[in-house]
Amino acid sequence: MKIGIIGGMGSAASVRFYDMLIKKFQERGAVEDFEFPEIILFNLASKGLNAEGIKDEKIIKKDILKAIQCLNMCEIEKIIIVCNSVYVYLDYFQKFSDANILNMPKLAMDECGFFDFGVVCSRTTEKYGIFSKSKFHCSEKDQSTIDYIIARIISGKSTIDDMLLLEEIIIAMQMQGAKKVILGCTELPIILKRRLADIVDPCESVIRDILK
Amino acid sequence: MKIGIIGGMGSAASVRFYDMLIKKFQERGAVEDFEFPEIILFNLASKGLNAEGIKDEKIIKKDILKAIQCLNMCEIEKIIIVCNSVYVYLDYFQKFSDANILNMPKLAMDECGFFDFGVVCSRTTEKYGIFSKSKFHCSEKDQSTIDYIIARIISGKSTIDDMLLLEEIIIAMQMQGAKKVILGCTELPIILKRRLADIVDPCESVIRDILK
Structure with missing residues (x-):
């Protein structure tokens, strides 16, 4: 399985998500490295968000899109954006990828x-x-x-x-x-x-x- | 700062490394998302390694190279491979990237x-x-x-x-x-x-x- 994670919104939340995902694979019996998923994780350092959520729509859309386009080149099957606020643009993001962006909310x-x-x-x-x-x-x-x-x-x-x-x-x-x-x-x-x-x-x- | 992390060897070690890096930026006063580094992390699911280290040289070199080539497209400045064994191929990997692959060992x-x-x-x-x-x-x-x-x-x-x-x-x-x-x-x-x-x-x- 090839998973794309778009995070850094904030970074600590992405660390937690990645940790949870790996632990879940351990619980399900993954032992060797190849039994874990292939993951590409983007920790964006975007100026488009702050603690209240979306601060600049244009910037955050551009930053997430850049990550999606990179993931497209890597033949990712599923994408998770580790931030609930930005799911307001889900339809927009989904247009740019054949991978399924999972609707977390x-x-x-x-x-x-x-x-x-x-x-x-x-x-x-x-x-x-x-x-x-x-x-x-x-x-x-x-x-x-x-x-x-x-x-x-x-x-x-x-x-x-x-x-x-x-x-x-x-x-x-x-x-x-x-x-x-x-x-x-x-x-x-x-x-x-x-x-x-x-x-x-x-x-x-x-x-x-x-x-x- | 744009950092590339090549991990999944094993996955739990990469989680720890990413966590340590983010916590270090928090300690140094990062508050807003953009004050954290931009990171692209590859969690490889390679059949080239096992608990004893390198199992198949050809496979692990190919898998890491694929990650390096993707990082090259993303204008990464520094790359860290979170596995000591594979640094035996450091000179080989470095030839394929202008980014500095930090020599962890x-x-x-x-x-x-x-x-x-x-x-x-x-x-x-x-x-x-x-x-x-x-x-x-x-x-x-x-x-x-x-x-x-x-x-x-x-x-x-x-x-x-x-x-x-x-x-x-x-x-x-x-x-x-x-x-x-x-x-x-x-x-x-x-x-x-x-x-x-x-x-x-x-x-x-x-x-x-x-x-x-």
Whole structure:
């Protein structure tokens, strides 16, 4: 299997995704190097994004497209973009590749089934309605907290306080009635060390899809 | 900075290297995505290597060359191959790229300075004399243990017993007189959780070189 990963949005989230993917292959019995997937991972250093999500549409589209075009030359079969916000341009990106760009946010929503779910994500992922079917959303105050937490995770400065703040926001959403909560920003699961019930991590959803 | 990483030999070692590199940029104050390096990482799924190192010279050379040629198209400045054994072909690989392929084993040996040092590595890294200036080497019995440990790390099956066995071999080498011990296989540092004195990790050496 030949997999393309487009990441660096932020870098720590891509490290986590790559790590999860390799561990999953180990769990499934990969022993020799050739039993692992062939992966080409792009860690973009784009000026098109910041902790709130998309900052400059033109730049981020150009940067991701450059990676897609390189992946096209390498005969990649499946592409995963490790950032939920940019899936707002999925149709645009898909036009430039014969490889299947896996729709990570959709896969996460599919996992919620018929349950009413909420989403905790970046400001622009929320604004662009990436998790359109979500019934529960962060308040402006909580969104500001999440923006702050995401920035701290990208820079490697998060502490246990950030985890507790995130947990509080998730649990409040569950108490409002959310049966599932999607962690709709790839940075957030990095700090959620305790396994809370009914959390959906889009990275896990997309890895399940890769392996099916 | 544009960095090429050629890995998947094994995959867990590449995950660790990528993680270390990103964390180092975080430590140095990278906050926004564009403050991290642009990286293209190849996780090869080569049949040319196994836990003892190089199994088929022709295959591994062809697979690494394919990655180098793709990196050439992406205007990469520095390339790191995350596997010590294959540095036996460094001169050959370097002919195919204008990017500087960093000599990881040499950088690790440079770090030992004038100290007498030993090396714990894969069977073929030893056989090809990659750490040529090393004064202390594993006995045949210890090498068999190391082969076994490397295989377990690649497949994600290593336990604390593997760590203790590795520590024992390192400490025995130090008691024989080695002032430094190079962990000359990129898998080995994955399990060495306790920080032993005077250990040189070639991955750390090469990251220091990237950042200087």
